[in-house]
Amino acid sequence: MPFAIPERYVRRVRNASTTEPSMNAVQPTLFGEERNLPDGMQYREDIISAGEEQALAAFIAALPLRPFEFIGGFQGNRRVVSFGWRYDFNAHQVHKADDMPRELLDLRRKAAAFAGMTAESFQQALVTEYAPGAGIGWHKDRPVFGDVIGVSLLAPCRFRLRRKAGVTWERAALVVQPRSAYLLGGVSRTGWEHSIPAVDRLRYSVTFRNLVRASR
Secondary structure: OOOOOOHHHHHHHHHOOOOOOOOOOOOOOOOOOHHHOOOOEEEEOOOOOHHHHHHHHHHHHOOOOEEEEOHHHOEEEEEEEEEOEEEEOOOOEEEEOOOOOHHHHHHHHHHHHHHOOOHHHOOEEEEEEEOOOOOEEEEOOOOOEEEEEEEEEOOOEEEEEEEEEOOEEEEEEEEEOOOOEEEEOHHHHHOOEEEEOOOOOOEEEEEEEEEOOOEO
16 A cells, blocks of 8 residues: 555645745756766665655654754754664764664665665664654764765655855755665765755655764
8 A cells, every 4th residue: 555644744734834945846956967966975866666665654654753852852853763773962972773674674785785885884774754844954974974875755855065165165955856865975974064954745764874983
């Protein structure tokens, strides 16, 4: 049975308003060719089928997702659950989490193959729910993690990047489509920040990361 978006998210879409362009229509990427991506970044569409996407969405909808927590107990407007390892923002450390469920193992294999790496290279999976109105601000993933692969489900989003260039910022962006994957490695991982503006439709993402050290 196709995954049905919960009615509570449909209502929020109808009432959502943002200053960002609507993501309802499929939009081309802003990078015409891969060579225009920041060094170390890769992007590919349709790494999974529509049927696989629907099965993953139904699986994620049933997970015990909780509001994202920052230092001091501040909560973000997205919900998450971690597997393999969980990052503790208060202790600046990772802690062991539940093993990756089998529903994510095949996705990890396909994501790693896209990146030219082994599945076992990625020991952590972060599942994120972006309800309508949710986004994520400018950041780099924590230095305890190395390469980052993100897989997008259900709805497109605008993926923005920036890095400091003197007194200003060098900027780039692309529209990340459902069922696509991106890799942040090398300079794109260590030298660029990234963010996602508020979405206007329910979106899930699965982020695979490799662990490079266990503390700050």
